[in-house]
Each structure stands twice: as C-alpha cells, then as structure tokens.
Amino acid sequence: MNGLHSYAYFNQWRTIHPRDKLAFALVSMVLCVFSPLIIPPLLALLICTFIIVAQAKIPAGIYLKFFTVPLGFIIIGALSVALSITSAPSLFLWDISVGPYTVGMTGPGLHHAMLLTAKSSGAVACLLLLALTTPIEDLAWQLERCRIPYLFIELITLVFRFIFVFWEQALGIHTAQAARLGHVDVKTGLRSLAFLASSLFLNVIHRSNALYNGLVSRNYSDSLRVLKEEPPATPTMTVVGFLAVDALLLGLIFYRGSGLI
Amino acid sequence: MNALSLACHQTPILSLDGVSYTYPDGTRALNQISLEIPRGSKIAVLGANGAGKSTLFLHLNGILKPQQGQILLEGRPVKYSRSFLGELRSQVGIVFQDPDSQLFAMNVFEDISFGPMNMKLPRPEVKDRVERAMEITRITSLKNKPTGHLSYGEKKRVAIAGVLAMEPAVVILDEPTAFLDPRLVDEMVVLFEKLHSAGQTLIMSTHDMDLAYRWADYCYVLNHGTVVARGRPEDIFTAHSVLKENNLQQPWVLKVFSGLLSSGLIGEGLEAPRNEEQLFHYIKKAAIAPVTENRPD
Secondary structure, eight states: OHHHHHHHHSSTTTTSOHHHHHHHHHHHHHHHHHOSSSHHHHHHHHHHHHIIIIISOOOHHHHHHHHHHHHHHHHHHHHHHHEEEESSOOSEEEEEEETTEEEEEEHHHHHHHHHHHHHHHHHHHHHHHHHHHSOHHHHHHHHHHTTOOHHHHHHHHHHHHHHHHHHHHHHHHHHHHHHTTTTSSHHHHHHHHHHHHHHHHHHHHHHHHHHHHHHHHTTOOSOOOOOOOOOOOOOHHHHHHHHHHHHHHHHHHHOOSSOOO | OOHHHHTTTSOOSEEEEEEEEEOTTSOEEEEEEEEEEOTTOEEEEEOOTTSSHHHHHHHHTTSSOOSEEEEEETTEEOOOSHHHHHHHHHHEEEEOSSGGGTOOSSBHHHHHHHHHHHTTOOHHHHHHHHHHHHHHTTOGGGTTSBGGGOOHHHHHHHHHHHHHTTOOSEEEEESTTTTOOHHHHHHHHHHHHHHHHTTOEEEEEOSOHHHHHHHOSEEEEEETTEEEEEEOHHHHTTOHHHHHHTTOOOOHHHHHHHHHHHTTSSOTTOOOOSSHHHHHHHHHHHHHSOOOTTSOO
16 A cells, blocks of 8 residues: 555656546546457557556566456456356356356357456556556546546545555554564454554544644635646657557557457 | 843734633643733743643634633734634644644645645745745755655654745744754754744744753743743743742753852852853853862862
8 A cells, every 4th residue: 555655656657747647547448448359458458567667667566466456356257257157058168067057168258258357457557557657646636627526535635644644553553562462362463453443543533633723723724725736748759659559449449350359 | 121021012922811721521721821922032831741832832823712811913812703713823823743733735845835825825926935935944855755755854844844834923833843863953943043033933842951941032831721930041940949840850051050050160140051152161261260269278
C-alpha cells in the first residue's frame, strides 16, 4: 500500500500531465474491454508493461507484484468460463469424469476464456499504468475538473490521508506490543490484536478531532480548497504516441477478416 | 517597569478577561484567566502538563468558546459569528504540537495553500504567500513532496508554513521544539527570531526552560487553569517558590550564575544574565579582575 503511493510520486512518468495519462488509460481500457479479438488487448498489455517498466522505471518486480492480485481473480474467472460440468458428455476437447458428472473444456469455452483473460489483463495493465505513475492528488484534481461532486473528492482525499495515519498508528501499537512479548504465541497475538483494534479506533477518533481543530483553525468552513499548480504540458511526442497506440488498437478491432483471432 | 509597559499605550492585540472553561467530562481547564498579549511581543506560556496551555490556545483562535468571561481582539469582544471567527482565525494562527493533526493535503504546496485559499484571496496572491512561507521556513525543496513521506522535523516546518501563509498578526506555537533534535531546535529559534524582527507577535508554550528563558520577553505561568505568575523571564526564573510549585526548573545559565554568586567567584549586584554570552562575559571579567572583597584573607 505504502509502495504504490511512493512509486506514484517518484517515477519517471510523474511529470506527464495527469489529464493525458487518465485519458490514455481510460480509452485503452475501454478498447480492451470491448475488443472482440484477442490480439488488441494483448498488444495493450505489452505496450502498458513496456511503458511502466522501461519508461516510468517502475521495478519489474513491483509491477508483477501489483499484477498478481488481479491476475488471481482473472484466472479463477477464466477457469469458471472454460470448464463446464455436465452429466451428458459432449464435444469436449479435454474432460475428466467425477462420478456421474463430466468436467471438461469445449472449443468455444476455451476461446471465450482466452478472450476474457486477454481483455482483463489488458485492462488491468492500463489501470496499473495510471495507478503506478499518478498520485491520488493528481487524479482527484482531474475528477474535480470532470465535475465530479466536490464532496466525493474530499472524501477520497481524507480517506486516503487517513489510511496512512491508521497504518502508522497500527504499526506503532503493534511494535509496542511486540516489545512486551504481546505476539509471543498465537493466543497472546490474538488478544493483542483485539487490544490493537480497540485502541486504534479510540486513537482515530481522537486524531480526527485533532485534525478537525487543525482545519478549523485555518479557517476551514465548508470545503477543502487548495491551490493546484498546473503541471507542464506533456511532450508532443508522448501525446502522439498515446494517439497512435489507441488508433492502432481501434484499427485492429475493426480490421476483421485478416484471420487475426 | 515590565515588558508590558512598553506596549501600554496601544491596545493589546489579544486579551482575555476572566475566561473560564470546563470540559464536558468535568475538567476545569481554565479558571478566571485574564491576560494580555501586546503587539510584537514574544510570550512564553509555562506550566506543568495539564495546566491548561492547549485549552488556552484553542480559545485564542476561537475553536473553544469561553463559558465565562470574554476574549478581546484588538479591544473588540470576540463574537462567535461566522464572519468574526473568520477574521479572528486570519489574525491568530495556531501551529499545533502534532503536525499530523494539521497536515491533511497530499502534498506540501497544497497543504500550505489551504489557509490562504480559505481567506478567499486571489490565486496569484495565494501562490505568492505559499512561496514566501516556504522560503522563510526553508522548505522550498519539499514543495511537491507528499506530506505522508516527510520526516517529523519537515512536517513541523510545513505546519508552521501553513500558518505563516495566512500572514496572521499572532502566531501561537504549541510546544514547537518538542521531539526535535538540537540542531533543528536552533533552526526553529532562528526562524522565530526572524519572525519577531519582522514584527510578528509570537506566543509559545514550552517545557524547555533554557529556551523560554533566553527567548521570551514576557512569561505567563499557568497552574490548574489559573495564571499563578506573570513577569519578565529573569523575575519568573529567579522566584524559587514559583518554579517549585509549578514543576518548572531554573535554566542552566541562572543555575551557573547563582553558583558563581554564592561561591563568591563573581561580585554581587550583577543583573541576572539573559543568555550564555552574558554569563561568559561575567566570568571573563571576573577572571581578569578577581573579586577580592569577599576573599577571607
């Protein structure tokens, strides 16, 4: 969690205008999701991976780590699409019998699962491109420009800020407990965890009161307005690159009949 | 007669007149407090933990409302209407002890801009003020850093900049040097001196007796929500009963001074030294021309 935040701040693509990154990621993601073919989303996956690792210089290991969680869901989803269970064996490419039932994989089922995997992986890569290179504040600012209600954006900002306050508190309490053998075995550990949870809540109430006083003393009245600085414009070549990639994806999707499936 | 008399001809920027406040849990935090903050002064508020210092500060900024008595801003009684509170909070800024209770925004620049934006200033003016505040607190290089990634000392300076950017007449510092390393404490003091010489009124609570003694030009001592002593630091810190009753200690400069006096190494009748330079000066003078009248032979 902390990692994502750091990389979002300190990567080579931080300087690309968030508006352009957001537009590119969203358009590519939509193209991936609606693609009827396997190749375009796979291409998006490749391009986004290249940008994340080679351009933004996010370590490949970190990128893979963030990819594994959604990948787990994708694989489970794809398996459930690919496999069918029936009591009347039909045109299976591969099957296994369990009692009266047969579990197997049909040709269309397999194709469907592959398409689903490609689409979702492509979309996840587009999302990670955005998430790993753009801090939440830049995103919130773009959302504000998209006329998303201000209350909603403030909530995002405060929730995000408090995740770290929560995390630091929890870590501090955990360390203090461990120092007095609070996690010496499972039973003690569970007891300590219960204490941690309850004191964390009290702590957070106290902290949110303190934060509120802090805001009020700086004349907070109804909204958390801060001054945003417009980042420099994205280099033309990058914008051209964005357009070219999306045009290519779009072209591939509409260029059927080439036998590319 | 005292530092206050210097400013007597003008209305104090802030004053409290018989203010009392009891928390909902029954703790009587302030009890009939009356005090004045003259414009341009350096005030130290001293007292044991729980003496009511933080509660006092929350009153000066209008976050807490006195249950009895009143607070005056430039002689006008504070009204708790939206517009008056807006003015009060633009005039009186608080730097809280825990910077995490102040920093909410994602990056340094945005956080500092929060106060001036709330004052509905035009954007270029906000930008100017933020840049000036970052410059004086020496955090310009942190401008785009996320607030969550700063060190404690950096957070502290960002919190101060966030208040300075509002350009208040009074800056209240709640234990500004707590948890800072000695070098950072020195830097803070340099910053406060800079602000003071620019005409800023400063109020500080601290448990650092050496700092309070050399820095302040007037002290209030709080105990159980009452002002039990007030005066120039050299008077407060030589009144042994006051120090003892309020969990305070003598600054080392004064300890050495009284040690030298009682052992007859320096002559009687010298004024208490305000800082180490003055003390060293006494010692040097005594070394060159030893005090003879007190010697036994």
